[in-house]
Amino acid sequence: MLHLEINRRDREGGLLHHWILLHTYTYTYTHTHIVMASKTTTKDDVDASASAAKIECIFVSRRSAGTIESKQTARLLSGKGIDGDRYALETGTYSARFMSEPGHNLTMVSLEGIVEATERTGMKAFHKGNMGELRRNIVLSGISAEALNDMVGHEVKIGKNCRLFVHRRCVPCKYRETACKRPGLMNNLWGVSGVNCEILSPLNDETNDEKAAAAAEIKVGDAVAIIPNTHQPERIDIGRKKPGFFIRPTDRTTEDVKKMITPPFIAGICCLIDPEGFQRVEDAYNSVGQRFWSPKAYQVGLLFKSMRIPFLTTVSVAILSIVMAVGIHLAGNEV
Numbered sequence: 274m275l276h277l278e279i280n281r282r283d284r285e286g287g288l289l290h291h292w293i294l295l296h297t298y299t300y301t302y303t304h305t306h307i308v309m310a311s312k313t314t315t316k317d318d319v320d321a322s323a324s325a326a327k328i329e330c331i332f333v334s335r336r337s338a339g340t341i342e343s344k345q346t347a348r349l350l351s352g353k354g355i356d357g358d359r360y361a362l363e364t365g366t367y368s369a370r371f372m373s374e375p376g377h378n379l380t381m382v383s384l385e386g387i388v389e390a391t392e393r394t395g396m397k398a399f400h401k402g403n404m405g406e407l408r409r410n411i412v413l414s415g416i417s418a419e420a421l422n423d424m425v426g427h428e429v430k431i432g433k434n435c436r437l438f439v440h441r442r443c444v445p446c447k448y449r450e451t452a453c454k455r456p457g458l459m460n461n462l463w464g465v466s467g468v469n470c471e472i473l474s475p476l477n478d479e480t481n482d483e484k485a486a487a488a489a490e491i492k493v494g495d496a497v498a499i500i501p502n503t504h505q506p507e508r509i510d511i512g513r514k515k516p517g518f519f520i521r522p523t524d525r526t527t528e529d530v531k532k533m534i535t536p537p538f539i540a541g542i543c544c545l546i547d548p549e550g551f552q553r554v555e556d557a558y559n560s561v562g563q564r565f566w567s568p569k570a571y572q573v574g575l576l577f578k579s580m581r582i583p584f585l586t587t588v589s590v591a592i593l594s595i596v597m598a599v600g601i602h603l604a605g606n607e608v
Contacts (some may be wrong), residue, residue, distance in 0.1 A: 280403060281585050283288060286352040288321065288536060290399060293588070295534050300474070307559070313498075314333050324413035324592050325364045325416065326413050326414070326415045326416035326420075326421075326494070326496065326497040326498060326607035327413065327494055327495060327496050327497065328411055328412070328413060328431070328491065328493050328494060328495045328497065329384055329401060329404075329412045329413060329414040330401065330404055330405070330411070330412035330493065330495065331342070331343065331344040331345070331347045331355075331410065331411060331412075331492075331493060332373070332404075332405045332408065332409065332411075332412070333347065333357050333358035333359075333410065333412055334358065334359050334365065334408065335357065335358070335362060336359050336362070336364040336365075336501065337359060337364060337365055337366040337368070337553050337554075337556070337557045338366065338452075338556070338557045338560045340357065341405040341406075341408060343396075343405060345492060346490055346491065346492040346493075347490070347491055347492075348489050348490050348491075348550035349379070349431075349435050349472045349489045349490075349491060350489070351472050351473060351474045351475075351489070352375070352378070352471070352472060352473075353378060353472065354377070354378045354472065355378075355379060355410055358410065359376075360377045360378060360379075364399075364553070365377065366448070366553065366554055366557040367377055367547075367554065368550060368553070369542040369543070369549075369550020369551060369553065369554060370546050370547040370548045370550055371513075371542075371546045371550065372442070372512065372513075372550065372554075373512060373548055374469070374510065374511065374512030375438075375440060375471035375510050376440035376441055376468075376469025376470060376471060376510070376511070376512075377469065378411050378437075378445055378470060378471050378472040379411065379422065379437065379469075379470045379471075379472055380409040380410050380411070380467050380468065380469055380470065381409065381410065381411040381412075381413055381467050381468055381486065381497070382404070382409040382411070382412055382413065382416060382421070382443070382465075382466060382467030383413055383414075383416050383418045383420075383421045383465065383467070384401060384404065384413060385414065385415075385416070385417055385418070386417055386418025386419075386421065386465035387399045387404070387407070387418075387462065387465055389417075389418070389465070390418070390461055390462050390465045391461070391462075394455060394457065396455055396458065396461045396566040397455050398452075402418060404426070404528050406452075406453050407449065407453070407467075408449065409443070409466075409467045409468070411431075411491075411497075411559060412480075413497055416497070418464065418465035421467065421468055422442055422468065423499075424439040424468060424499055425439050425440070425441060425442060425468060425506075426439065426504055426505060426506040426508070426509055427439055427500065427503050427504050427505075428494075428503035429470070429498065429499055429500060429507075430497070430498055430499075430501040431491055431495060432478065432490065432491035432492065432495040432496075432497075433495070433496045434475045434476050434478055434488045434489070435472075435475055435476075435488075435489060435490075435491055436472075436474065436475060436500070436509060437470040437471065437472055438470065438471045438508060439468045439469070439470050440468075440469050440470065440475055440508075440509050440510055440511060441468065441469050441509065442464070442468055442469070443466040443467040443468060443469055444463075444518060444519065445458055445459045445462045445463060446468065447459060447563055448557065448558050448561060448565075449560040449564055451562060451563055452560075452561045455484045457593065459522045459523055460521060460523050463521045463522075471510075475488040485558060490574065497574075499597075502552060507587050515532060515533050516529075516532070517529040517532055517533040518533065520524055534567060535566065535567070535570055535571075536570070537567070537569050537570045537572075537574075538573065539570075540566055540567075540571065540573055540574045541570075541573040541574050541576065542577070543574065543576035543588055544573075544574035544575070544577045544578045544581075545577050545578075545580075545581055545584070548578045551566075551574050551578070553556060554566075555571060558580070
């Protein structure tokens with residue numbers, strides 16, 4: 274099994290530089306991204322690692338930091354999320370427009386992987402009865418964390434007709450560590466916290482509304498497996514994550530941590546783009562005694578928010594004036 278977790282040995286040996294060169298993608302804001310991806314999976318790997326995987330639990334929550342609900346069935350909405358879940362409703366902690374990422378549609382985690390990690394580290398146990406605390410949408414049994422990670426870059430069949438694309442591994446965060454009241458969770462569950470997936474159109478896309486709803490449905494007990502010959506790492510989209518995001522907390526240097534802090538001006542731009550999303554992520558972290566934005570970044574964000582309507586009005590008037598001026602000029606030329 275190839276683990277692409279980044280540690281100090283990788284830094285010192287030069288492996289990190291080589292790996293970044295192999296896994297650099299360009300998005301709207303161009304910078305180097307590090308993807309916690311997996312090896313190319315062969316047919317034998319697929320048959321051996323994922324043939325027994327099945328849905329053990331389904332969880333949704335209607336809003337950021339809201340109550341988690343357990344479901345026996347769920348409907349998957351292509352490109353959006355699970356019907357009734359916060360990310361389909363665009364009310365999730367990370368639903369802000371400046372945090373756009375297709376992998377927010379749905380998350381999956383291995384029950385065995387979490388149980389093994391808590392036993393190995395001595396952390397307060399997770400089990401089937403309390404897996405909702407992790408706030409992953411789908412809990413799988415019959416598959417190891419390693420085999421689940423190997424799904425990155427592949428299409429996956431879930432249930433009879435539903436289809437996902439796995440973009441990256443989930444990264445345990447300080448917010449979840451604090452909310453679960455499990456000190457050390459970020460390090461203890463590193464590499465076993467599940468995967469982020471995009472919901473694709475069903476395998477058999479129905480035009481009839483009733484049949485289409487049934488085609489997009491999954492239920493507890495359904496099988497989950499990689500669709501053979503679908504490995505396409507070039508499709509991986511991790512949004513605008515900074516490289517330090519994918520480094521285990523205990524292995525982050527002071528410089529890594531500094532680079533992960535959002536500059537105040539950028540925070541202000543984020544608030545201009547989506548003031549509700551800006552506040553929602555801060556409120557979620559505040560609910561467990563944490564901060565998402567630094568105090569200065571948050572204040573700058575609020576300042577930009579107060580300027581948002583006048584700014585947008587000024588820009589709109591300027592654009593309208595330019596369009597009218599061009600129109601008058603062209604009309605004059607025709608005369």
